[in-house]
Amino acid sequence: MIEKIKKEPPYALYFFLLAVVIIALSAWALWVETVKLRPWKAYQKQYIELKSQKLKSEYEKARYEFQSQETQKRYEELKMQLKKATENFQQPGVQEKYKVVKRELDLINEKIKINKAEFQKARGIYLELEYLYHKHQKEEDKVKMAELEKEVVILEDERKELQKKKSVISEELNEFTAEEEKYTAEIREIEKRVEEAKEKFEKLSEVPFEIKQIYINDINKADRCESCHMGINSSDNISELHPFTIHPGKSVYIENHPPEVFGCTMCHRGQGRAVSSADKAHGWVEFWTEPMLKGNMVQATCQTCHGDVQHLRGADLLKKGSSLIEKYGCYDCHKIAGYENLRKTGPELTEIGLKVNYTYLVNWLLDPKDYIETARMPKFDFSEEEASAIADYLFSMTIEHRIDYSPGEINWNLADKGKALWGQSRCSICHPTNSIGGSFKEIYAPDLGIAGSKINRDWLYNWLKDPKSYLPQTKMPRFRFTDDQIWALVEFIMSEYIDWDFNPQYNKPVQLNIKSIQKGKELIQKYGCFGCHEVKGLEEMKPIGPFLRHDEVSYLKVGEIESKVGAEISSIGNQPIERFDFGVLEKLIPNDRMSYLQQKMKAPRSFRDDLIMPDFQFNEEDIEALTALLLGFTDANVPTRFKVPKAQSSFELTGKFAQIDDDVKCLNCHMINGKGEEFAPDLSIEGSKVQEQWLREFLKQPDIIRPMLKQMPLFNLDHDQTMIQGNLSYSEIETIIQYFNHVLVSNEIPENIPDNGLSFQEQKEAGKTLYFDKGCQACHQIGIEGGAVGPNLSNVGNRLTEGYIFKHLENPRTFIPDIVEPNYGFNEDERISLTRYLMSLKNE
């Protein structure tokens, strides 16, 4: 049985209220969808407003100019003139003449038409006859053909005649209307300016609101950055405001990397697809591994495609960072793609006990930079005890032939001779002394400011005699001094460069404690000294022991643990941020990649207690450069069409010249076919560039071409100063010249320059005029006059070959890509004259 009970109320009010709420929420949802999640719409509107303001003002300016008195006057004038010209033309006499000429032209046109028709007919018949002749071989056809051929020739001549006549008459006819046309065109020109500006302005309202996207198919990149950054790739700047402004450095960045091909995020990173907020689009959100790089940091990504950052325009940070990596030898402990198989940064330590004194070594280990400002070795924060333990271990390797460190009596006479030798050998080009000198920064040479308190006398003698016997890989040239010279230099260094605060603990052989030696070995193993230094007895330690697992970055792959002390950093630029261990700093510094890298370089061990990376004491600029470089170390795989790999030089020196180079290290300063350094001139085409006789004289006695601290050292001291000694023997000089003449030549350089018919004297005079007209003397010196930016040209006629000068003037960048010298675009005559003039400059 069903019994009804009281009914539920109808809840009309609730229904009404809820309906209102849902409608309101729907409106909110609509607003979110159309406005809030599409912020680019507002930017586009603003941009178009700015642009329309600009175009409007341009239009108004054009109109104002049009209405200005001057233009109006000219406009009216032109109109008047046009009217007058039209009137002139309309005059009965002129008109009649015009009509006559026109009729003549019509007549000729008619004639040409008839001629053409006849010509075509003849050709048609001829073709038919030709066919018939081939089929039936009738003689009469051939006769007819010959007749037709004659006829065709006549017709063609006739037509040429007519054409000639026609052009004459046409010109005559044009003269009648020429004035009129001229004025019409000028008037049109004035009107067009206003009309074009107006059209531009009006067309702007037709620009649609839309997401602008660059899609790169093969890497599936969709960059929608231009939806907000609308003016980034336009030719003129609408506004300085972000995001409407134009791309800075357009000539380097945009012109070489058109956005249609490269997109935006390949260089800038960020989340190219995102359009719902600026932060999202820039990738400044959690879990986006490649947030947009700000400011100079954007250089980081150049490395994705460019293999050679040392010579990359617009990537100064990378250049600096890359030099720092090579200088400090980061690759010794970390595996870094692109920096493989480089020589170890530090010197071999096996016989360090013979080289330096014990106290020095301990002090050095405690804080190298405190000791010598330019030191590359980082600070390991050893305690005094630890430092002596390491020193004990290192000294224990040479314990058998321990030496006396007591300073001897100084022979000042000898030291003076040594001082002269020091200058002549240009030691200070590479070696700074107390941070002075050492202008050649690309090659690290130790600061010798306190060498006298550091180095053992006998060791120094042996080193100067033959550096390679101690350190086979050294860059130090063998200067081939005589024993006397060497002793003089030793005396000079030992007496001049002394640390007056130095207080040697041991002048006698050091007593080493076995326990301490053992501890030293353990420390060397722990901190991986053998990463940078060759240490005998520790070669087997290279497959790193268990301490590596304490390392802070845990994404090392198994195979890579074996070879390096530190973590691999080849792809540190896009490793997920979760895999960086911020340790105790997790809540103290921002948890992003840049902060991590900067902190790691500022204070490497601040994350945890058990970290082993030493402190390189980088300054702010160094850290910035290294951060930019590291941010670009990614495993990003871009298609080969984007890649610009480093030019690999497979060039190797050969023969006897290679032996000479091995000894005096030509390639420390000079570059030959991509091998070597860029401190001194590139010698790749030296054989074609300089005259043989000059080269011979120069090698015997390098004279002054460049500023003081760039001069070539006197390997050969056979002039009448202090000591007489030939370093490069005559036979070696001949070897070098032979090598240059046969190997280091260029086919592009002609042996002789072309003759332009003028006499030698005339050419020379013309060249001289040109030299001063173009202002060459601003940079080059002849005699005692002129600037010092470019090489001194006083003796250039004896030095360079005429073919080289001739070719060089055509485009200086052909042989020296980053030369300062501008390209004047000389024509051949000018180049001949200049070459003749320069070749006449000879020192008597």
Place this chain on the structure above:
Amino acid sequence: MDNLLKLISKPDNVAIVIMLILITVYTVWAFRQAIANDRRKRLGKHVEGSDDKKLDTWPNLVRIEMLVAMVVIAGLIVWSIVLDAPLEEHSNPSLTPNPAKAPWYFLGLQEMLVYFDPWIAGVIFPILIIFGLMAIPYLDINPKGNGYYTFSERKNAILIFCFGFLVLWILLIVIGVFMRGPGWLWYWPWEEWDHNRVIYKVNVDLTQYFGIDSRSLFGFLIGGSVVILYFGLGMILPYYIWKKRNSDFLKKLGMTRYIILSFLFCAMIGLPIKIILTLTLNMKYIWVTPWFNI
């Protein structure tokens, strides 16, 4: 505690927090109603809904349902606008996230995987749950409790349900969401997750306690007999006890229903038994077969 707050405030877990609140509120509410009704009944007072009085579905119920639907729609709109879908890091086949968690409603099943062979936890148990739920109307022979709340009249049904739903389903989800950290290790809510934590633990099969290889025929037989013994005793013993006491319930239930009910009940109770064995004795499997492990 930071960690717990982080977990609770994660957009992923909003649903779980809402669920927890709702379940608590409704459970408490239902029990209060049931206890109040029971008291009324004891005092001989009328319990609303326990008589045959009825109300039309249309429009009385439908209207309220419509109202509720509107509230839910409004709530969903707000929720979907305010909270974006929580994205995580780029997927990387060589580097899976740790811990890797299933959607929250599956976390109970995932938690079971800690104790069972995937075949059991992922296939057999879900099937038993679904079919068990479907069978309830046919197994339930108690006509009381329709239209009103009561506890005393449906004690067993309510207790079994509470155990099966609140403990074996909801609690496992809560454990999966809040107590499981990297490596699927147990973390209390006040503990911080530690990615480097390592716990050394070896689980062994039942027969290995006695030095018998669980994969051998002998081990197979022992394991199998233990499982069969459990189900056999669990199903036969109560039958004899009830039979001896001449239980009305058993008579009403009938043989078929009894077998199904007792099997499902044993299976359900087997789950926590295995969990306890694993937690206390490091038990891996009781019965190892080439096809499945229990």
